[in-house]
Structure formats: structure tokens, C-alpha cells
Amino acid sequence: xxxxxxxxxxxxxxxxxxxxxxxxxxxxxxxxxxxxxxxxxxxxxxxxxxxxxxxxxxxxxxxxxxxxxxxxxxxxxxxxxxxxxxxxxxxxxxxxxxxxxxxxxxxxxxxxxxxxxxxxxxxxxxxxxxxxxxxxxxxxxxxxxxxxxxxxxxxxxxxxxxxxxxxxxxxxxxxxxxxxxxxxxxxxxxxxxxxxxxxxxxxxxxxxxxxxxxxxxxxxxxxxxxxxxxxxxxxxxxxxxxxxxxxxxxxxxxxxxxxxxxxxxxxxxxxxxxxxxxxxxxxxxxxxxxx
Amino acid sequence: xxxxxxxxxxxxxxxxxxxxxxxxxxxxxxxxxxxxxxxxxxxxxxxxxxxxxxxxxxxxxxxxxxxxxxxxxxxxxxxxxxxxxxxxxxxxxxxxxxxxxxxxxxxxxxxxxxxxxxxxxxxxxxxxxxxxxxxxxxxxxxxxxxxxxxxxxxxxxxxxxxxxxxxxxxxxxxxxxxxxxxxxxxxxxxxxxxxxxxxxxxxxxxxxxxxxxxxxxxxxxxxxxxxxxxxxxxxxxxxxxxxxxxxxxx
Numbered sequence: 092x093x094x095x096x097x098x099x100x101x102x103x104x105x106x107x108x109x110x111x112x113x114x115x116x117x118x119x120x121x122x123x124x125x126x127x128x129x130x131x132x133x134x135x136x137x138x139x140x141x142x143x144x145x146x147x148x149x150x151x152x153x154x155x156x157x158x159x160x161x162x163x164x165x166x167x168x169x170x171x172x173x174x175x176x177x178x179x180x181x182x183x184x185x186x187x188x189x190x191x192x193x194x195x196x197x198x199x200x201x202x203x204x205x206x207x208x209x210x211x212x213x214x215x216x217x218x219x220x221x222x223x224x225x226x227x228x229x230x231x232x233x234x235x236x237x238x239x240x241x242x243x244x245x246x247x248x249x250x251x252x253x254x255x256x257x258x259x260x261x262x263x264x265x266x267x268x269x270x271x272x273x274x275x276x277x278x279x280x281x282x283x284x285x286x287x288x289x290x291x292x293x294x295x296x297x298x299x300x301x302x303x304x305x306x307x308x309x310x311x312x313x314x315x316x317x318x319x320x321x322x323x324x325x326x327x328x329x330x331x332x333x334x335x336x337x338x339x340x341x342x343x344x345x346x347x348x349x350x351x352x353x354x355x356x357x358x359x360x361x362x363x364x365x366x367x368x369x370x371x372x373x374x375x376x377x378x379x380x381x382x
Numbered sequence: 383x384x385x386x387x388x389x390x391x392x393x394x395x396x397x398x399x400x401x402x403x404x405x406x407x408x409x410x411x412x413x414x415x416x417x418x419x420x421x422x423x424x425x426x427x428x429x430x431x432x433x434x435x436x437x438x439x440x441x442x443x444x445x446x447x448x449x450x451x452x453x454x455x456x457x458x459x460x461x462x463x464x465x466x467x468x469x470x471x472x473x474x475x476x477x478x479x480x481x482x483x484x485x486x487x488x489x490x491x492x493x494x495x496x497x498x499x500x501x502x503x504x505x506x507x508x509x510x511x512x513x514x515x516x517x518x519x520x521x522x523x524x525x526x527x528x529x530x531x532x533x534x535x536x537x538x539x540x541x542x543x544x545x546x547x548x549x550x551x552x553x554x555x556x557x558x559x560x561x562x563x564x565x566x567x568x569x570x571x572x573x574x575x576x577x578x579x580x581x582x583x584x585x586x587x588x589x590x591x592x593x594x595x596x597x598x599x600x601x602x603x604x605x606x607x608x609x610x611x612x613x614x615x616x617x618x619x620x621x622x623x624x625x626x627x628x629x630x631x632x
Contacts, residue, residue, distance in 0.1 A: 195438045264475040268538070270436060272489035272545055273465030282492050286479055 130360075137353025145354060149320040150336065155347035160355055163336035165322025166235065166315070167304060167362065170332055173239030174246065174303045179296055181243075182250025186292075189251075190258040191280045210248035217245045218312030226313055233314025236326040241313050242306060246299035253295020257288040286377070293374040297367050304363050307334040333359045384409040384549065384579045385430065390444035392425050392434055399425045400442070401603035412571060412580045414594035414611065416587060418632050422603040423583045427551050430581065431467035432460035448549070465493070467549045468542035473558050474534035476526030476541070482518050485526040485537055489545035504544055512540035513570045532563025536570065543574075550574070552582040556589065568593050587627065591615055599623045 148159025189199045221241030231237040261284045269279040285292075315331050317339055323330045333355060340352040385407040392400035400422040407413045415423045428434040429442050432453060446453050453463045476485045486505045490496040505522065509515040514536040518529070526537055535555055542550055552571075556564040564586075571580060571593050584590055590597045591611055598608040599620075607614060607623045618624045625631060 262475075264471060264473060265477060267433065267436070267469075267471060268475045268477065268541075269488070269492055271431070271433060271464055271469040271471070272492060272541065273461055274489070274492035275461050278492045278494075283477060 133353045133356045133360075136350055137355070137357050140350050140354035141357055145351075146358060150318060150339075152318065152343070155343075155345060155351055158340075158348075158351055160333065160336050160351075160358060162319050162322045163331050163333045163355075164358065164362065166319075166330035166335075167333045167359075169235050169323045169326075169330060170239050170242060170310075171300055171304055171366065173236060173326065174242040175296065175300065177239060177243035178246050178250050178299060182247050182295075182299075183254050183292060185247075185251050186254030186258055187280060187285075190255050191276060191284065206248045206251055210252070213308075214245055214306055215308045215312065217241055218309030220244065221309060221313040232327070233316070233329055234327045235323045235330040237313050238310055238315055238330065238332075239326075241309050242303045245306065245309060246303050249299045249302060250295050253298060254288070254292045257291025257295065258284060260291060261287045289377045290374045293370050293377070297370045297374075300366050300370065301363060304359070304366070305334055307332075307338055310335055333362065383407065384449065385581075386445075386447040387430075388445045388447075390426065390429055390442065390446065392422070392429055392442040393440065394425075394437065395439040399603050400429065402444070403600075403603075403605045405598060405605055405608065407579065407581060408596070409579050410575060410577070411595040412575050412582060412593050414590035414597045415581065415583045415600055416585075416590050416597060416626075417600035417606075418626065419585075420602075421600040423600045424553050426600065427553055427581060427583050428469075430549075430551055431464050431469055433464070433469060435460070465489075465545050466547055467551060468545065468547035470535070470538050470542055470550065470552045470555045472554045474531060474538050476529075476534050476537050478525065478527045480526055481523045482526050482529070482537060483522040486540050486544050488541055493545075508540040508544040509537075511543050511574065512536045513566065513573070514540055530563070532559050532566060535559060535563070535567060539567075539570065539574075547578070549579045549581070552580065554583055554585055557585060564589070587615070599626065601626070 145159045146164060147161040148157070149161055150163070151158040185202070189202060193199050218241060221237060221244070225231045225237040225240045226233060229237075231240070265283055265287070266279055269283045270276070274282075310332055314329075315335050316329050317331065317335065319329060319331050337352050337355040337359065340348040340355060383406040385405075387403060387405045387407075390400055390403045390405075391398065399420075403422075403426060415426065417423050425434055429444075430446060430453075434440050434442055442454075444454070448463075448466065452458070453460075453467075477488055480488060483501075483505050484491070486508050487496060487501055490501075490504070506515060506519075509518060514533060517533060518524075518537075526534065529537060535558075539550075539555075556567050559567065568589065571582070574580060582589075582594065594611045596608065597611040597614045599606045599614065599618075599622075601622055607618060607620045609619070614623065615627060618627060
């Protein structure tokens with residue numbers, strides 16, 4: 092005997108489903124709302140101060156209206172540039188070694204463990220490492236290169252992890268095709284694997300730059316100076332950076348300097364956007380070429 | 383004999399998949415290797431151009447003579463072996479970032495043996511040999527992946543031919559293709575046998591009968607029987623071969 096089929100909707104089940112979707116949607120909206128609120132507040136407070144002279148002028152501890160962040164902006168560009176030059180080649184090489192040459196070995200497992208541990212180390216600890224190693228032991232002093240080396244160590248785990256993920260997305264059948272044609276490991280990696288992994292590697296570079304550009308704590312420790320009138324003129328020059336400058340302004344007792352801090356945050360965000368925009372453009376260009 | 387294999391054993395980690403195989407493969411013929419999944423036939427094939435050892439944890443032992451050279455001798459560069467012994471894989475794997483033309487030239491470009499003036503001739507010769515020229519001659523600049531599955535597999539054959547190998551190994555080259563595309567590849571293999579020594583691993587017993595002069599039956603890492611294809615299929619000497627051909631296990 093057959094029962095008639097019951098197609099009546101289960102009301103409580105439907106409600107639970109709907110409630111769950113809303114909880115998830117709220118979760119997605121929270122970060123958006125926070126970012127919007129932050130941007131709105133900072134823009135309202137600081138947009139009036141942003142001008143060409145604000146971006147190029149040296150700071151002033153007396154007159155907030157005349158103070159600029161020229162040296163800090165230049166310092167940040169130097170820092171990020173040097174950090175990228177140091178961290179990307181080393182990080183990508185490490186990823187290539189681990190994925191293409193030494194997959195599944197004991198050494199890879201140990202390095203993997205070390206990398207995930209490094210990623211969790213507080214940035215202030217990197218600062219102290221940089222102070223001991225680069226500033227003192229290698230006698231680089233409180234220079235922009237010492238700061239960049241410290242930041243490079245800090246972002247290295249991000250670069251390595253992202254590059255490994257990117258290399259893993261390249262199908263083994265393509266490696267086999269190249270090796271089967273009599274190509275060496277290096278020829279295969281250089282001409283088949285790396286071009287296909289490049290977009291993912293650039294994504295890692297974007298994450299690394301974003302992380303490095305906002306770091307303040309390790310720079311305080313390795314000796315970014317609080318007040319300087321000029322941007323760096325070489326890798327061994329003293330320097331400061333945008334987050335340092337913003338921090339200086341927020342801790343100044345005069346209220347007008349808070350406006351400068353807000354304007355500084357806007358410049359920092361704009362710099363980040365420009366740098367990441369460049370990396371994204373590069374990524375899209377390489378992606379378009381391979382399909 | 384073109385290839386002489388003696389006492390070949392192969393492992394993945396601790397797991398032995400090829401358990402001491404002696405097999406001779408004649409020049410300019412097609413030799414088919416059949417057997418159930420996991421019988422070691424693909425691994426055996428990959429030992430013939432030293433591809434097996436590329437898998438982490440994989441190793442092998444034994445002697446493989448190409449003409450009179452032991453490809454496992456200590457002074458042999460496996461990279462050069464693979465230029466001598468080409469390979470076509472189960473699933474067509476053209477390089478997605480390259481055009482049809484560049485796919486054919488990939489072996490030469492990757493190994494920096496590319497000569498701009500020779501290139502058009504190499505492309506045409508290889509594609510003609512792979513019976514693909516007429517279908518693609520007007521769109522050599524299009525991506526290799528824009529072709530149909532059967533065309534992609536013939537492109538991979540052209541790519542293997544372009545580096546001038548002596549021997550071509552084919553690892554179930556038609557298992558992802560429909561019967562029409564399969565028939566075209568089989569025709570092509572019969573053409574190629576005039577100039578090359580071919581070894582094909584196949585799941586398809588009809589295919590072995592259609593293309594191969596000789597067929598070897600593998601079971602659990604061992605060579606059970608090797609004979610003329612016609613004899614092996616009509617009068618197998620070993621009971622296990624007879625059972626497999628009759629479909630009593632698979």
C-alpha cells in the first residue's frame with residue numbers, strides 16, 4: 092500500500108534555514124561596515140588636510156598646518172621597495188625548492204613547520220631580531236636597509252606560503268609533459284610551471300606588501316626615527332615611515348595634529364591602493380596572456 | 383631487438399609494483415601491454431624512459447638496454463634518455479599557455495635547441511606525421527587547448543615527434559577518447575610504426591588486437607605471457623591469460 096506523498100513545507104525548518112542565511116550575511120557585512128565607517132570618519136576628519144604640500148613637505152612639531160609627511164612617504168616607498176626586492180626572490184626560491192625539488196621530504200616538513208611558526212610570531216619579536224641581527228651584529232645601524240631586512244623576514248612566510256599554493260595549482264600532467272620531452276627540472280619550472288603560477292605568486296606579493304606597509308612596532312625597535320626632515324637618500328640613510336608619522340601625530344598633545352593623523356591615514360591607504368593596484372594589474376595581464 | 387629489459391623491479395615507497403620483468407621489444411613494431419588495473423604496466427612503461435623515478439619515493443632496479451646502452455648506467459643522464467624515448471600520456475596534456483605551433487616546438491624550446499629557420503619545417507613535418515596538419519594548418523596560432531580531445535592527443539603525439547625520438551611510449555593514449563577519435567589515433571600508430579618503435583599500454587583488448595604485432599600480458603607486477611598478438615588472443619598458453627581474455631576477471 093502506498094502513502095500519499097506529503098509535500099507540505101516544514102515551517103520551522105524553513106525558518107531555521109532563513110535565520111542561518113541571515114547570520115552568515117551579517118558576518119559578511121560586518122567587515123564591510125567597519126571599513127566604511129573607518130573610511131568615512133578618517134575622510135571627514137582628514138580630507139581637508141590632504142594636499143600636494145602635505146604629501147611633500149617635511150613634518151613640523153610646532154605648526155600642524157605647515158606639517159607634511161614627505162619624508163615618511165618616501166621612507167615607506169624605500170622600505171616597501173627594498174622589502175619586496177629582498178623577500179620576493181628568497182621567498183619564491185624557497186617555495187620552488189620545497190614544491191619542485193624536494194616534495195614530501197623530511198626537510199620540507201621541518202621547513203613547513205618553521206614557516207607556520209614564524210607566521211605566528213608577534214611583529215615586535217621580529218623587531219628585536221632585526222635589532223640584534225641587522226642593526227647591531229651586522230652593524231647596519233638604524234638605516235632603511237636594516238628596517239627593510241626586518242620587514243622582509245616578517246613577510247617571508249606569507250610569500251613562501253602563497254607561492255607554494257600557486258605552484259601546487261599547476262597540474263602535474265604539465266610537469267610530466269615537459270619532463271617527458273627531455274626538459275630538465277629547471278627548464279620545466281622556469282618555462283612551464285612558473286609562468287602558470289605567476290598570478291598566484293603576485294597575489295602573495297600583494298598580501299606581503301599590504302602587511303609590510305602597515306607595520307610599526309618592529310620599525311620602532313630597529314630605529315626608525317620619530318622626526319626627520321628628509322627622505323632617505325640611500326640604503327644606509329636614517330628614515331621614518333608613514334605609520335610611524337601617524338603614530339607621532341596621534342600622540343601629540345595639540346588637537347590639530349589629529350587632523351594630520353587622519354590625513355596621514357588617507358595617504359597611507361592611497362599608497363597601499365596604488366601599490367596593490369599595480370600588482371593586480373600585473374596579475375591580470377599575466378592571466379590574460381595564459382588563457 | 384630495440385629494447386632489452388632484464389630483471390626490472392620497481393617500487394612506490396615500500397610497495398613493489400613491478401616484480402622482476404624480462405622483456406625484449408623489437409624495432410619498428412608496436413608492442414602492446416595489457417592487464418588489469420594495478421598490474422604494473424604503466425609503471426613498467428615509465429621505467430623505459432626513466433619517468434618512474436620522478437615520483438617522490440619511487441625507485442627501480444634492473445637493466446634496460448636501448449640498442450646496446452644501459453639507460454640505468456651511472457653515467458647516463460635521464461634527461462637525455464627522455465629525448466630518445468618520447469612519451470604520450472593517458473590524458474592529452476598540451477601546454478595551455480602555448481599556441482598549437484608552440485606546443486609542437488615545446489620540446490625544442492624548453493631545451494634551448496630551437497632554431498628559428500627550421501621551426502616551420504619542424505612544425506609541418508611533425509603535424510603531418512601526427513595526421514593533424516590538414517585540420518590545424520590555418521590556425522597554428524590558436525591555443526593548443528582549443529582543439530578537441532582527439533586532436534589534442536594527436537598534438538601531443540606531434541610534440542613528442544618533434545624532438546626526434548627513436549621510441550615512443552604510449553600510456554593508454556585513447557582511454558579518454560570516443561571511438562572515432564580512437565580509430566584515428568590507431569590509424570596514426572600504424573603509420574608511425576614504419577619509422578618508430580612503439581610500446582602501448584592499453585585497457586582496450588580490441589585496440590591491442592588492431593594495432594600490435596606483439597602483446598604482453600601483465601598480472602600483479604609480473605609478465606605472464608608474451609606472444610604474437612594473434613597467437614596470444616587465440617591460443618593463450620597460460621590459464622591466467624585465458625581467464626583474463628575471457629573476462630573472468632578484470
